Amino acid sequence: MSFVVAIDGPAAAGKGTISKAVAAHFGFAHLDTGLLYRAVGAKVIAGAEPIVAARALDPVDLENERLRTPAVAQAASEVAVIEEVRAALVAFQRSFAARADGAVLDGRDIGTVICPEADVKLFVTASAECRAERRFQELSDKGTDTTFETVLADVKQRDARDQSRAASPLIPADDAILLDTSDLTAAEAVAAAIKVVEAAR
Ligand code: C5P
Numbered sequence: 001m002s003f004v005v006a007i008d009g010p011a012a013a014g015k016g017t018i019s020k021a022v023a024a025h026f027g028f029a030h031l032d033t034g035l036l037y038r039a040v041g042a043k044v045i046a047g048a049e050p051i052v053a054a055r056a057l058d059p060v061d062l063e064n065e066r067l068r069t070p071a072v073a074q075a076a077s078e079v080a081v082i083e084e085v086r087a088a089l090v091a092f093q094r095s096f097a098a099r100a101d102g103a104v105l106d107g108r109d110i111g112t113v114i115c116p117e118a119d120v121k122l123f124v125t126a127s128a129e130c131r132a133e134r135r136f137q138e139l140s141d142k143g144t145d146t147t148f149e150t151v152l153a154d155v156k157q158r159d160a161r162d163q164s165r166a167a168s169p170l171i172p173a174d175d176a177i178l179l180d181t182s183d184l185t186a187a188e189a190v191a192a193a194i195k196v197v198e199a200a201r
Helices: 015-026 034-045 050-055 070-079 083-097 110-114 128-141 148-164 186-200
Strands: 004-008 029-032 103-107 120-125 177-180
Touching: 004 015, 004 110, 015 029, 015 103, 015 120, 015 186, 029 034, 029 083, 034 050, 034 070, 034 083, 050 070, 050 083, 070 148, 083 103, 083 110, 103 110, 110 120, 120 186, 128 148, 177 186
Parallel strands: 004 103, 004 120, 029 103, 120 177
Antiparallel strands: none
């Protein structure tokens, strides 16, 4: 049986950094499930129909730096409300989780819907202002022309859509451990997550 770590939480809470570090530390595979929705969102921007795009999704579609833009993030959260889109992406995520060497999956519904039997469930949060500040820094470092206010509005809009949708809303699993990274450095957040996984091994 694979050892599965589910890491959920809102946009820019630190899930990506934590997931990559946990996977590297334990030698587990890592799947950023947001990329699946971003890949579908990018295809929709290019004119595809969402359900058709989700059903035809190929893993090579995920290796694309252009999926990391705010426009694609918005498109991703719009397609993510469609139940058939979500359903089309379940099998890929579950088979990834079944990898014998252990797997870390991060997203919004890993602990609640995709892997309800995960060995460890972490729900990573931070205030909207902290998350927007981090995302703003990231985008600015990449040379994206934006403002803190735009990024904050974008983060809040995606949070609201992710939390209020009927299909697999963003919500902590009953047995998830909450990790608020607002006042933690990346290194501190990673150390806290590794400790939780270590305790469950
Ligand atoms: O995590 P990331 O910001 O890349 O996700 C983009 C969007 O994809 C989210 O705002 C959310 O709407 C959707 N998503 C989802 N379920 C997941 C991962 C992402 O609904 N497991």
